[in-house]
Amino acid sequence: MLTERQRMILNAIVDDYIRSAEPVGSRSISKHGGIGFSPATIRNEMADLEELGFLEQPHTSAGRIPSTQGYRYYVDHLVKVSQLGEEELARVRSHFAMRMNQMEQIIQHAAMILSNITNYTSIVLGPEMFSNSxxxxxxxxxxxxxxxxxxxxxxxxxxxxxxxxxxxxxxxxxxxxxxxxxxxxxxxxxxxxxxxxxxxxxxxxxxxxxxxxxxxxxxxxxxETDQEHRVFLSGASNMLTQPEFKDVDKVKMILDWLDETPTLMKAFASASAGIQVRIGTENDDDAIRSCSLITASYSVDGKSLGTIGLLGPTRMDYGKVISLLDVLSKDIALGLARWYK
Amino acid sequence: MLTERQRMILNAIVDDYIRSAEPVGSRSISKHGGIGFSPATIRNEMADLEELGFLEQPHTSAGRIPSTQGYRYYVDHLVKVSQLGEEELARVRSHFAMRMNQMEQIIQHAAMILSNITNYTSIVLGPEMFSNSxxxxxxxxxxxxxxxxxxxxxxxxxxxxxxxxxxxxxxxxxxxxxxxxxxxxxxxxxxxxxxxxxxxxxxxxxxxxxxxxxxxxxxxxxxETDQEHRVFLSGASNMLTQPEFKDVDKVKMILDWLDETPTLMKAFASASAGIQVRIGTENDDDAIRSCSLITASYSVDGKSLGTIGLLGPTRMDYGKVISLLDVLSKDIALGLARWYK
DNA sequence: GCTAGCACTCGACGCTAGCGAGTGCTAACA
DNA sequence: TGTTAGCACTCGCTAGCGTCGAGTGCTAGC
Missing domain, CATH: 3.30.390.60 (Heat-inducible transcription repressor hrca homolog; domain 3)
Known part of the structure; x- marks a missing residue:
């Protein structure tokens, strides 16, 4: 449906916007986007992409920013997920190298690593005990x-x-x-x-x-054991560092949402196997309509036990986050195998 | 050292400022302070109080706000601690009426009540286990x-x-x-x-x-049990509702401080028996120099077990907070007596 | 000792002009 | 037909300026 050039341009815009948090102009794409057409050509394509719903303009005479649909296309077709750096991988590994003898420790640690590396807010659901005996x-x-x-x-x-x-x-x-x-x-x-x-x-x-x-x-x-998941949060204050959340009221809404364990669990409930990305308005909850929620479930022996997730602005580093969640969910599973044999 | 009138004026200023969060002018004290002198007289006294270090002026031609020393005098000599309302007391009681069979539940619950009623951030240190056998x-x-x-x-x-x-x-x-x-x-x-x-x-x-x-x-x-206190936080996002913290960076500092369990414990370490108030710059930690930290320890059989505390802006409702902490610390002790016999 | 009066200060607010990044359109070019 | 250069236009952002008003400090009079 999109031409190759449109895909390249969309990709360049999303990448640039993720980096800079500022509307992307045709000129900067032409220069640094690695595509090599003139700004005018890019502009024409951008107008088309906007008409198709992939881009938005905060106001006339500003650059374009990706719409929810734009991010969606980016995540589904364009994103390169292999962006996990060497040091970060090492960091994850070293954290899991320490032998932890409490299940909760592993989970909580994982939440901390997630938020530390990404500077987003991490949410980890501990294993549910419903089926335990x-x-x-x-x-x-x-x-x-x-x-x-x-x-x-x-x-x-x-x-x-x-x-x-x-x-x-x-x-x-x-x-x-x-x-x-x-x-x-x-x-x-x-x-x-x-x-x-x-x-x-x-x-x-x-x-x-x-x-x-x-x-x-x-x-x-x-x-009467509570069979619910336990929820671990880490890095909630990271939300404050994102330029899109310099508005205190918006942050308040999000932090309050994070405090509401039941709501939070509902948002995670839909998380099926594998990695799931919910971008902006795709989220059911109004409070996080300006955020993206990425979740990955961890499982032992093919049985899903719990979920790890990251909450950040829609302008998230999807490539990095997805690969990190992938790695970490597997590491958690490995760490828990000890208990689940 | 202060004349009776000065005390009344200081009291009126602090009360007013706690309510409104805005610099208090001589006129409003004269009208609503219940003192009954003309603004000019009040102004003279205010100038004296400022010279003595109890008041500050954000800039010329703004009203006065209490300094740390001013709050200190207010807390030590002027505050009326009997401001705990009926419904609030009922709320506390009803919460403790439910029989809780996990010690952690009681503690966490207490933290929630504290932050809910006050709209500040509550910090509760669970009982330490150092001396347990x-x-x-x-x-x-x-x-x-x-x-x-x-x-x-x-x-x-x-x-x-x-x-x-x-x-x-x-x-x-x-x-x-x-x-x-x-x-x-x-x-x-x-x-x-x-x-x-x-x-x-x-x-x-x-x-x-x-x-x-x-x-x-x-x-x-x-x-090898960890004998440390466990820390329970609640209502961290309440910080965002305070007008003095509409600056995102300041809030970030405070939230980060709250995340640092060891630092937090150190701040609580000095909390001896009874209720302790640390106002603004009296705090050792730079991050919370614009906050007040009020702590109360709870004890069973005269033995101090842990501490509950509230963190808020220096412009805190000290009267209410102090009485609430007093009530709650005793209730917690009562609740824990079941375990400590 | 208290108060009325008054000049003064200074932040808040609103208005305007200029800047500049970025667009959309048109016309020319390959 | 696709691409590009050129250009007028839009619009948010910022700085500068004047006005307003809350509040002060001081002085003189009660």
Whole structure:
């Protein structure tokens, strides 16, 4: 649909604009774009590209800037994704070289690397635990009124909460309770724990433990793990360095959006496998209509676990970001393999 | 040192400026300050107050604004701290009414309440665990190369990390290891765990477990809990709503400062018992020289556990903030008493 | 000791002119 | 027919200038 020359010009404009954040004029394309036509010719093509919807003019007598559609075409057909520099790659590698023994550490670290290298805001969704299953359940009494319940999943994730022990319940019986729960619930997916507790474990408990009814509620609470993704943010203040966001109100909207975990998760929900790019107005949320959101899911054994993403101005360095996300999502998967075996 | 009238005028100026964020003129004090002298008289006093260092003039022919010293005097002698409204108090109470079974939930919640009510940025340091002691140690094998180590403290705090198991170590021996560790280390303060592991436990392990040397390093790692405070932030974007921070660069500095956990901890380190107010240039850190940082420590049984704080412009609503921090720090202590018995 | 009056200061705002980057169009050229 | 040179035109940006007004400091009078 576009001629070769139009593609070259569009490419040059996007590249230039990504670099400079200023509307691109025909002259600078002619000179530095590596195309070699006169400004006048470029202008004619630019007028055509604008009519086709790929470019916009902030006002007459300013240069052109890419429209959402222009960026879209650029991302789909023109961008060169091999722009990951040597030092950056080394930086990523060196970060992952340190052996981390907490899953959260890896995730959080990844978020930090992302925002540091790109100067955008990184958003990382930790692995969801919906499909994980119970490995071990444990109760540690703190005093005669409270105990810590610990749930270990098959992926080595540990959840803990404090439950209260009813006054009529004998603390020394807890061990029995734990034994029965482990025997009955080991291997059960987290989201089925509570149902199973009532349907199958209650009866068994009744056979061996006095006053077991009084502690059932506490046990149910103990098994109610939040199966949601955890969200890690890094570099939110990077937004302030972007010239398009020198308007405080706009930044405020974006930062508030970032604070709203549920909204954020919804935006990530649509992220299917692989890398996804949502440019400007393609985003459902008004607050980030002037941003691009690029996400990549990481998976172990073909099973998608979570998502990493970058939020920046539409004028993003797509080539670099895409390759970085690609590399990093694979590295995270590698790092997590330890837990997911 | 100050006459009664000067105090009243200073008080009126600070109150007015806190409300309006604009330099206060003699006329508005005379009219709305509730003092009842003519502007000219007020002007004379203002000139004196300026000479004494309590007021500043952004430029000739603008009104006065309080200097750091002015705020200091206001906070020390003039502020009325009983300004916590009914609905706000109700809001705090209702938040704490919900029973929370994770310590972190309470802390994080508190941070959210603080920033929501005040529209400033809240910073909450979770309880440090330096002086906590080991209650129970647990190892859960994930596969034959890795296991999850779980440390439960006497306060019900749970730490976990994944350790690797050396190839020559028999997984079935782990139970024995756990037994010995619990027998030897229960009640030992967290910061002494590693030392004790080598000095006392190693030998005992050697008597009962083959190849115990190979797993010592992993065990040491498992016991190396980070005893630092955890930092919870909330409402960082509130900074953007303050008129004095409409300059993007200034905000950037502050947000970056907030991101730097170590620096932040240092600023909190000096926070002794009770409520502490650091106004503008009283802060050590350049980045927040235009801010005030108000901190309050929360303690159980007279033992200080952690700190909550608010960061805002020097033009802060000190009365409200101080009373709110006072209430909240006590509520947090109450909420945590469950764990600290 | 307080206040009315007044000259003075200085930032904020609005207006205008000039500049310059960039365009669109036309005509000439290969 | 595609490309280019030339040129008039547009329009945001900036600097300069005058006006306005809030607020001051000072002086004189009550």
């Amino acid at each position: 119970l490995k071990v359940f444990q109760l540690v009494p703190l005093n005669d009124r409270a105990a810590v319940a610990i749930v270990v999943t098959n992926t080595g994730h540990v959840e803990n909460r404090t439950i209260s022990i009813p006054p009529d319940f004998d603390v020394t019986e807890l061990e029995k309770v734990v034994g029965i729960l482990n025997a009955k619930l080991a291997g059960v997916p987290l989201h089925r724990l509570q149902a199973k507790l009532y349907s199958e474990v209650g009866e068994e408990l009744g056979r061996h433990v006095e006053h077991y009814e009084s502690i059932m509620d506490s046990l149910a609470k103990a098994l | 080991l209650k129970v140690f647990q190892l859960v094998p994930l596969n034959d190369r890795a296991a999850v180590a779980i440390v439960v403290t006497n306060t019900g705090h749970v730490e976990n990390r994944t350790i690797s198991i050396p190839p020559d170590f028999d997984v079935t021996e782990l139970e024995k290891v756990v037994g010995i560790l619990n027998a030897k280390l229960a009640g030992v303060p967290l910061h002494r765990l590693q030392a004790k592991l080598y000095s006392e436990v190693g030998e005992e392990l050697g008597r009962h477990v083959e190849h115990y040397e190979s797993i010592m390093d992993s065990l040491a790692k498992a016991l």
